[in-house]
Amino acid sequence: MNITTDPMQGGFTLEDILRDTLDSTYIDDAYYAKLRNDMVEWEGKGTLLSEAERHVYEALIIEENWLLDRRAFERWYQLYSRKCVYWVPAVGDLPDPVRSDPQRQVTIAFDDRRRLGDRIVWLRTGVAYSQLPPSYTSHISTAFVRMPSENKSEVKVRSQFLIQEMRAGHEIQTFSGWMGHVFVEEDGITKIDRKVVCLLDAPRSHHNMTFLL
């Protein structure tokens, strides 16, 4: 196993992921119900972030984008909570809690903490031929708004994104749409609990989406 000592990783290594959870215990009916409710709330009217909110939430999304663009996946993984989900629906024209229901529909990605770990370990094997050569990305997020939410212990932020992806020998691909981030406090640190990436072209065919959005 190739353990990275990249300074971008902030001291985190693949070992931290390999030692992380091998169980999948928290995805249940209540969790799916929460995701359906999220979809309803993403539809709401957002308000611009206050200066204080920008420093916490917008800054964290910008940090997330930077780590992804620098391929610092081990450190990126640590931005997520213990009961996190990284979700890329395969349907377009969202929000829509029925058509997007991941309990009934297959998705482009639906990663709990364990599968997110699998994905990073997989990317780091060095023999994932779909990532040889690797993808480089540029994530741009904008139009951050705080969404009203029933759950006062969480903060919901919606944003618009534009991602470009480049692999040597292939044309640059462009992806756009909106994202929803749900933030929670865990051990006094703000973490991403749920992230949904709603692609403009989600229902279309995609070419090699093995990088992280």
Added chain:
Amino acid sequence: MNVHTTTGGFGHLIEDRRVHRTLYTDHSIFNLEMSRIFGGTWTFLAHASELPNPNDFVRKRLGLRPIIVTRDREGKFHGLLNRCTHRGATICRQDEGNARRFTCPYHNWSFTNTGELAAVPMEDGYGPSFDKSELGLGKLRVESYRGFIFGTFNNDLPDLKIHLGPAAALLDEWLDRWPGAELQLRRGQHKLMCAGNWKLIYDNAADGYHPGFSHASLLRMRKDRYGGGVDMQWALGNVDDGLQTVSDSGNGGTFIDQRAEITRYWDQSAPMPGEDTYARVIRERLGEKGEAALDVVMGSGMNLNIFPNLLIIGNQIQVLEPQSVNQTHINWYATALVADDLPDEVNSLRMRLQEDFPSFGEPDDLANFEECQAGLEIEEVAWVQTGRHLDTGREYIGAKGMLTGPVSDELPLRVFWQEWLKRMEYGNAWVAK
């Protein structure tokens, strides 16, 4: 050797143990395939669960042709060419819906969902010789087997079930893992794109030689994370010493059988989100029968490929949609199993499991197919090898009378090209009914 790809036959491109690279790269061959193979034999169109109600329709493609598959008010399926008989515009422009009639937006010619021309605006402008009964939509010959709807222009072919041969019984085995359960599509799709010829994907669907190599990333990730014992263990080592087999299932169809390697489906499954929770719920709800329910979460251990475009693999249905000689769309339809005695938690798990291979397996294959396409463009190295196990004496007549070999046998390639040649040389003498 001088290879003529645009005139005469194709036999000189297909030898016992090799085929010519131009079969994957030549535009004129591709164009002929789209008319002679797609529609020239029974070709998969749609699944009945995609159009469950009377007057439902789905828009699909048959090769490059836009088509509509309809269910009429009596429940009968029809395959219609999506082309107004007036000036050529497509009449259906939605992926799915419910309609008794399709009206062309250009001049409002209107057709029933069985394909008859029903109404023409200002019809008297065409004069006395105008006959609406001659101007119905182009129609395919359509039959279905257990919900799988196929169509062809070829009236010389036997009925679908006879044509499917041993594949029909294999499809039964695939469908009857939970007796009485109904298979449902409309659970979302992984739509993948590959800059490679469509046959590279068909070739791979019964390739038991590649998994230990092309899927090194998946196997290594599983080992690093979970140790041994889970998922695709049969891909390791000399697979020909194992219990998997590959067979000729008739008319270009091919079949990999991994079932003998699977002692316990659930225990050998790939990991999936929600696994611990829902396994507990299913066991609590069903008691002893819970283990069997968990087993149908996992893929079937079968790769059943029906020439030319239907690949039934694991729990998923893959449909090949060629776009051009070096561009293919692959639609992976997720499936659910629905039965009164089967908890829906099984499907909560099936959705998650059906994301596993499209995430960690298929992309590496597609990358390799694209590199095949790039390599096959080299003129100076002309041939592709298809002779593995042709003369090792390992092939035998196996279950259902199928010619069977060890799993790395390239028998499936040879079977494919035999049928391909037959269909290409048969020509396209038919017209839409």
